[in-house]
Amino acid sequence: MNVPIIAEPIFHLGAFPVTNALINATLLMAALVGFGTYMRGHIREIPGKLQNLLELLIETMLGYFDQVTGSREKSHKFLPFVGSLFVLILLSNWMGLLPGTGSIGVWQEHHGAVELIPVLRPAASDLNLTVAMALLSVIGSHLVGVTAIGFFAHLNRFIQVGSLWKAIVSLKPMKIVVAIVEFFVGLLEVVSEVAKVVSLSLRLFGNIFAGEVLITVMSSLAAFIIPAPFMLLEVLVGIIQASVFAMLTLVYLTVLSEKPHEAH
Secondary structure, three states, rough: OOOOOOOEEEEEEEEEEEEEHHHHHHHHHHHHHHHHHHHHOOOOOOOOHHHHHHHHHHHHHHHHHHHHHHHHHHHHHHHHHEEEEEEEEHHHHHHHOOOOOOOOOEEEEEOOEEEEEEOOHHHHHHHHHHHHHHHHHHHHHHHHHHHHHHHHHHHOOOOOHHHHHHHHHHHHHHHHHHHHHHHHHHHHHHHHHHHHHHHHHHHHHHHHHHHHHHHHHHHHHOOOHHHHHHHHHHHHHHHHHHHHHHHHHHHHHHOOOOOOHHHO
């Protein structure tokens, strides 16, 4: 069995294709929403075992966040967004290790041959999802930056129109040259923001897709024992990739929510 780089459609809703990766992501989000709704209605002043476990997880995450933000207030502010990304990526990666994922499917004609198309596929092995999360991460960090320091101050991080105008008004040639250089350096910063999206999405997609291919190859060689070490490795990879994505997002949020040095 091969693993196509593009998620395969299982059925269509009108003209909209429902892929196996989308089914996986939808089931996970439904489970998370259901679990969150359940816990919301069962929070107690004297916590039970499950509530204790969740509180320990949140406190641990806040401790790591504090090392990046330097502020418990900011950590609390960013926790819902960054924590949700972490949990979604982690569990979507681990769902790929559940029995039936990648092996239970429907027979469909594919490229002129009848093949078994898995009904479930790890959500992060679909580039559409990783690009969407990367866009959410980068655009969200800019929205936080605009809210925290103002639109023009945030814009001046990248395209320094204000500095260029002040230099031109001053009629000092050296200041004008420096301002022009800073203006074009700012344009390069805009390119770096696009590179963030490419880097975040391709890193996550590449690692999870490679792991899916590896598990598929090992499982085709032997059904038992041999794939087990590689599955354990994928558990570790899932934690690492979720942590990297979440921490980079947290860094973006923290940096863009602080005033530029020249504003102090």
